[in-house]
Amino acid sequence: MKKTFKAQNINCINCSNLIKGSLEDEFGTIDVNLETSPKEVTVEIKDEKSEAHFVNEMADIGFDIINE
Numbered sequence: 001m002k003k004t005f006k007a008q009n010i011n012c013i014n015c016s017n018l019i020k021g022s023l024e025d026e027f028g029t030i031d032v033n034l035e036t037s038p039k040e041v042t043v044e045i046k047d048e049k050s051e052a053h054f055v056n057e058m059a060d061i062g063f064d065i066i067n068e
Contacts, residue, residue, distance in 0.1 A: 002043070015063070029044070
């Protein structure tokens, strides 16, 4: 299922490219919406384990997911 996360520290297209370049091989197509505040990242998530892994991978490259 597609899931959208709100993320901190995403500021520009370079941030978007870093996320895609770092994580798309593992998670498939990732959409980054630079028009919203906070920025939104949409990705296909299979289960809770892959969701937790995605959140951790995002944090590892400097983009913390905002818990609502």
